[in-house]
Amino acid sequence: MGELLKVDKMKTEFQTEKGTVTSVDEVSFDLNEGETICLVGESGCGKSVTSLSIMHLLDRNGSISEGSILFEDKDLANASEAAMRKIRGNEISMIFQEPMTSLNPVLTIGDQLTEGIRLHMHYSKKKARAYSIDMLKKVGIPRAESIIDEYPHKLSGGMRQRVMIAMALSCKPKLLIADEPTTALDVTIQAQILKLMKKLREESNTAIILITHDLGVVAEMADKVAVMYAGQVVEETDVFTLFDNPKHPYTLGLMRSIPHITNPDDMRLESIQGSVPSVHNMPKGCRFYDRCPHAMQRCLEEKPQLKPIEDKQSHSIRCFLYEKEEQDYENKKKAKE
Ligand code: SF4
Numbered sequence: 455m456g457e458l459l460k461v462d463k464m465k466t467e468f469q470t471e472k473g474t475v476t477s478v479d480e481v482s483f484d485l486n487e488g489e490t491i492c493l494v495g496e497s498g499c500g501k502s503v504t505s506l507s508i509m510h511l512l513d514r515n516g517s518i519s520e521g522s523i524l525f526e527d528k529d530l531a532n533a534s535e536a537a538m539r540k541i542r543g544n545e546i547s548m549i550f551q552e553p554m555t556s557l558n559p560v561l562t563i564g565d566q567l568t569e570g571i572r573l574h575m576h577y578s579k580k581k582a583r584a585y586s587i588d589m590l591k592k593v594g595i596p597r598a599e600s601i602i603d604e605y606p607h608k609l610s611g612g613m614r615q616r617v618m619i620a621m622a623l624s625c626k627p628k629l630l631i632a633d634e635p636t637t638a639l640d641v642t643i644q645a646q647i648l649k650l651m652k653k654l655r656e657e658s659n660t661a662i663i664l665i666t667h668d669l670g671v672v673a674e675m676a677d678k679v680a681v682m683y684a685g686q687v688v689e690e691t692d693v694f695t696l697f698d699n700p701k702h703p704y705t706l707g708l709m710r711s712i713p714h715i716t717n718p719d720d721m722r723l724e725s726i727q728g729s730v731p732s733v734h735n736m737p738k739g740c741r742f743y744d745r746c747p748h749a750m751q752r753c754l755e756e757k758p759q760l761k762p763i764e765d766k767q768s769h770s771i772r773c774f775l776y777e778k779e780e781q782d783y784e785n786k787k788k789a790k791e
């Protein structure tokens with residue numbers, strides 16, 4: 455498995471009336487071919503901005519101000535719009551939560567599907583149409599030969615999401631970014647869509663960045679996980695370690711917010727006390743300070759860095775509790791007092 459994507463200390467800023475706002479700060483993770491990483495965290499934690507940054511699809515007032523995004527040998531952080539146009543929809547494609555917003559209501563399914571195929575794969579009209587019908591069948595759309603000439607509003611939400619997946623995968627991308635692709639769908643359809651994504655991943659070795667706030671989806675799909683909080687990755691590891699041995703106080707809080715598995719009648723979501731700090735007023739030290747049950751004086755004053763714990767290079771945490779020096783620091787301070 456070769457390395458496909460390496461995001462390193464990426465920072466994304468927006469120019470607003472209230473000044474410059476940093477939405478994503480020092481986000482780092484990497485991804486091999488065929489691998490799936492889930493980005494998890496509460497809404498507004500920077501998951502979507504991270505993926506839009508990679509795709510250069512930020513609103514006009516947003517830009518990547520620091521860091522790098524290596525996709526194979528290309529640095530996407532500094533890529534021109536012309537270069538990105540070749541990559542988008544071809545080498546990297548994206549599906550969103552609400553397919554209706556990304557499908558054009560005045561064009562038929564076929565028109566929209568064949569456009570990308572003709573552009574990137576240089577197929578003739580006839581060949582692109584036949585290939586589109588094949589793709590629609592592949593994603594489980596019945597009567598694909600007639601659905602191809604329908605307009606999006608004729609289809610159910612689940613069917614539209616299938617069309618989006620067909621569209622996203624038609625040019626055999628190396629990387630698929632899926633931003634909450636099943637959130638708007640009912641549970642049965644959700645399970646079908648996830649199964650479909652898994653099948654397509656196995657067939658074509660597509661790597662996936664899957665954005666979700668659903669830990670059930672994470673358990674089902676992820677090879678590894680990056681937990682995000684207030685615009686930063688606070689824990690990154692493989693999916694087994696995340697569920698067996700989560701470490702960051704925020705991750706532990708999220709885990710406790712899973713509905714009680716032992717008692718299916720009790721589906722209460724236990725949320726974490728407090729709220730995410732405002733982008734206009736980020737704390738000087740740890741961003742989780744206000745909500746953290748283990749907060750120490752140091753956390754108020756210094757910014758924790760994302761670091762591998764112990765000898766385990768594959769498990770990184772942004773928290774002073776897991777730094778070896780922490781004990782020395784506390785001891786030294788005690789000695790001074
Ligand atoms: Fe809590 Fe401190 Fe760790 Fe932040 S650095 S998560 S405040 S213990």
Ligand code: MG
Nearest residue numbers: 498501502633
């Ligand atoms: Mg989002």
